[in-house]
Each structure stands twice: as structure tokens, then as C-alpha cells.
Amino acid sequence: MAIYLKDVIFEFETHRVIDQITLNVSEQRIGIVGVNGSGKSTLARLISGLIAPISGSIRINDIDIYKDRKAALKTVGIIFQNPDHQIIFPTCIEEISFGLMQQGMTRIEAEERSNEILLQFDRLKWSDQLAHNLSQGQRHFLCLIAVLAMKPDVIILDEPYAGLDLPTSLQLRHELNKLSQQIVMITHNKDILVDFDRILWIDNGKIIKDGSYENVMPDFEEEMQRRANVSY
């Protein structure tokens, strides 16, 4: 399972957000760190096929995920930061079924599969409930389930732990650890990153450090402190 970027450039209104990134990523757990505006979220959207680079190429498992959306839906899924800004349907089962129907299932097949995966996560009682009635952490989890139901090879998460309380964070972490998919996560949560296989530090659209936790994070921390003008 490989995510492959070659000379990727992305611009937004003459501002170069991603500046010639070339990557070959096949590790299981990849972290992306960087300050706001560094290009992290744009990189996440590029890798999930939501936007196309203006030059260069991006492929996952040799699939052009921007052009071949059918294959892309089986290959990569993305979960954004705020569940309230990404849940589309009133009830949980509708939310999960949506992606499945887009993948070609009939409504009945999709609802069956939705209930199956809810059962797998011991949350079958969510099925007919309004997403609104779940807690914020539970809604976040619903988004994860909706993506997992589609069985992608790669899952991208944009700051999944932001705004979650401690028990919910621990629960989410527990569930993510169990996943066999390749996970790419934007986060600055050190406790999570320490277990990751590879960390990419992006700044001003370029990868300025790429390696293991020990290689990247100390320098990253130092730079963050320098920018904040504080010292410990």
C-alpha cells in the first residue's frame, strides 16, 4: 500500500500552498505536523483526491484518486476535524449508508452493511438515532465508522483529537490502533505520534523534516518554542 506523490504543486489564488512535494509513503502509521497555514490540510485533501494538484502526480496503490473516483472510494477515506461540519444525514444509518450506496450498493444492502459495522463496534443502537443526539465524541466516531464501512486501504484524519475530552480521546485512540489500514494523521498530540512509524513536518508547503519520531519531533518542538518565543 503506497501513497506516491511526485513534484506536487498546489496553488490557491496565486499563493503556493504546496511547493513541489515528492513522497513515497508506505508505512502503517504516518503523522503530519506543522503550524496552521503550513499546508497540512491541503496535503490531506490532495492525498484523499478531493482536489487536484496543478502539476505533479498523486497516486495511491497506483490509482489516480482524483480522476478515478470509483476506485478512490475503495482506496482512501478522509475524516475532517469537526464532525458537525461533515455529517450530512439526520440518522446514523443514513450517514453510513450514503457512502455505501455511492459505491454501488442498493439501499437495503447498504443498510445491512451499516448495521453490520455498527454491531462490530458494539453500537447497533445508534442505527436509527439522530446523529444530533450523540455526544461530540460519538459523532466523531460515527464519521469514522462511516468511512470504515467503505473499506478503504488508507484513512486520513485531520486533527481527530482536537476538542475531544480525555476518555473519548483514549477510546478513539484505542479504536484507531486496532485498524489494519494505513493511517495518515494530522495531529500535534505527542502521545499519539510517539507510536507512529514516520512523521512528516510540513512548513510553507514543503516537507522540511521526514523521519522517525526521534528524528523529527525534538527539532519540531524546538522550532515551535522559538516561534512562540517561550522557553521551558
Place this chain on the structure above:
Amino acid sequence: MLAISIMGPSWAHNLKIGYKLAALSFISVIIFFINNWLLLSVFLVGLIFLYSSVSLFALRKGILLLRPLIWVILLIWIFHLIRGEYLAGTVTCLRLLVLFALANFVTVTSKLSDMIEFFLWILHPLKLIGVKTSSIGLALGMVIRFTPVLIERAKQLLESWRARALKRTNWRIILPIFITVIDDADRVAEAIRARGGI
């Protein structure tokens, strides 16, 4: 939010908005009753000079604003031609062009903040019949402040859809857009109440 007006300064920008609007109303009424295609053409040429007197950029902007109108005008013109009403058709279309471009001239050369100020001023008499004009001002400010936020919300939902979909969004995306806005509305109302209410 980006308004249509262009940046000054210019003689037109310096005119008080009340005068501009009064002149606009007055001239518009006159033009409405003109049936002479030659005279209307003169007005049209006059408008080109009017825009140019501000700047060439203003003229460009004026022409750009005309674009969606062209289809309407063409359609009307063709309808009249089919009926053999060559003169009536041409006069109607010219008149529409002139009125449209004239009205837009005021918009293009007036700052949004000035327009808002004038708008609130003109609503003052409503106070006499019990309308709370302060609420109108607040509501106005809120829409301007929040519309970009709402657009951002809509974009996020569209993205969430596209991340799991083959086909483009259909009407179903409208429901979550409304729900998110309703939730935002409840939160903003709470925030206002927490700071003393209206």
C-alpha cells in the same frame, strides 16, 4: 465580503450618496418615459463617458456587470423582432441598458459602509411606527459578518459529500446546510443573550 463597488477616489466617489440616489431616481423616471431610440443611444454613449470619467477600470467593471443582462436583452429584442416590432424592440432594449448601467454606476462608485449608513438613516422614520431600527442595523451587520462563515460551512459539507461520493452533490446537501446554520443561529443567539441581549 467583497462588494461590487470599486475603490475611489473620484468625483463620483466624493458625492454624497443621498444626492447620487436622488439623481438616479430623478433621471431614471425621465428615461422611463423616453421613446426615442436616438435619444436613448445618446444616453448610452453618455454613460460610457460617465464611467470613463471615473476611471477605465470603472468602465471595465460597468461592462462586466452588464454581462448577465445581455441574454435578457437579446431575448426581449428577438421577441419583438419576431413580431415585426423593430422600433419598439430597440427602444425597450436601449432603455433597459441605460437604466441598468445608470443604476450600477451609483453602486460601483459608492462605498458599502456609506450605503449602509444611508440605508439605516432612511429607515429612521420607521421608529415612529415602533420598528426597532437598531435591530435592523444589528441584523444587517450579522448577515454581512456571517455569510462568509456560512459559505465556509457549506463548502465543508460539500467536501464531506465529495469525499464519499461518485456523483456531484444533489439537493440532499441543502438539508445539512440548513441544519448547521440553524445550530450556528442558536449559538449566536445564546452568545448575544449572554452579553445582555438585544
Place this chain on the structure above:
Amino acid sequence: MERNIVYIALFSGLIAVLGLLPKLTLISGIPITAQSLGVMLCGVILGAKRGALAVLLFLSLVALGLPLLAGGRGGLGVFTTPWAGFLFGFPIAAYTTGYIMEKFKHMPISFTASFAAFFGSIIVLYVIAIPYYMIGAKMDFFQSLLTMSPFIPGDIIKCILAGFIANGIHKSRPNSVLSWANSR
């Protein structure tokens, strides 16, 4: 009180947002802009007075020079066109739609909303917009109707959509359907 004003303001913004959505392609391939659906829903959800105020607020902003009409249009010029009858009719359409919503609370909401949208935002709206167009474009009734006919199927579908969406909102946020709320 705060809730009323905030809802009016934000729904006003919604009309603008709906104008920015890409044209929704329906099953039959007819492209429709969602903006007039926004006007319908202002009446359906906010009720008569609030719905009309939201639309008036929206029109005020367009008049003040903000490009909030579908296609990025705005400014005083749009109010001089023969189509401006629709603009002037929108608040009245929203009011009528909202009025019908408020009066028929005992029926299933999707039905009431669709009917209210149809009567208020199509019948009443076109009753205002067609004569206005006739005067402005100097065309007779049938010519005017012909010009508008491509949009009528789309508008009818929007009424049905308004019903579905109203039902969805009522299911998810019943307290926010102000037209059906008991308190002021």
C-alpha cells in the same frame, strides 16, 4: 427575541449561500439554482413575518451592492430589469408561504410545506412577476409566460424539495421550525 433576529439574519445569509451552490442537476437534466428554494424555505421555516423580513434583508444587501444573487449579481442595476418583479415579489412570496405554513399545522409537514411553497412562491410570485415583466419588456402575457416557461418545471420540483427539506429539518430540529412554534 434574539433568536428571531439571529434566525432572520442567518437565513438571509442562507439565501446567499444557496445562490453560490453549483447548479443542481435534477433527474431530468434540468439545471436549477437553489436560491429561490431559499426564499421558499424562509417562509416555510420562519413563518410569514420573519420569512418576509429575512428576504427583505437579503434584498437590501443586494441593493447595497453585495453580489449575493445567483451568479454573483448584485447592485442597484438588477432592480431595474424586467425580471426585478421576481425580486420585489420574493418577500411577498415568503410571507404567503409562511402564512400558509402557520395556518396548517395539523397536516404532515412535507405536504404543507410543498403546498405553501407552491402557492406562495410560485402562484403568488408569478402573479406579481409576470405583469411586471410585461410592462418592463413591453411584451404581452403569452410572450412573457413563454420566456419564463423553462424555469417553471424547476420551480415546481423546488416546491417538492422544500417539502422534503422541511420534513428533514422538523425531524432533526423541531424547535427550530419557527413557523410551527407556539411561542412568539
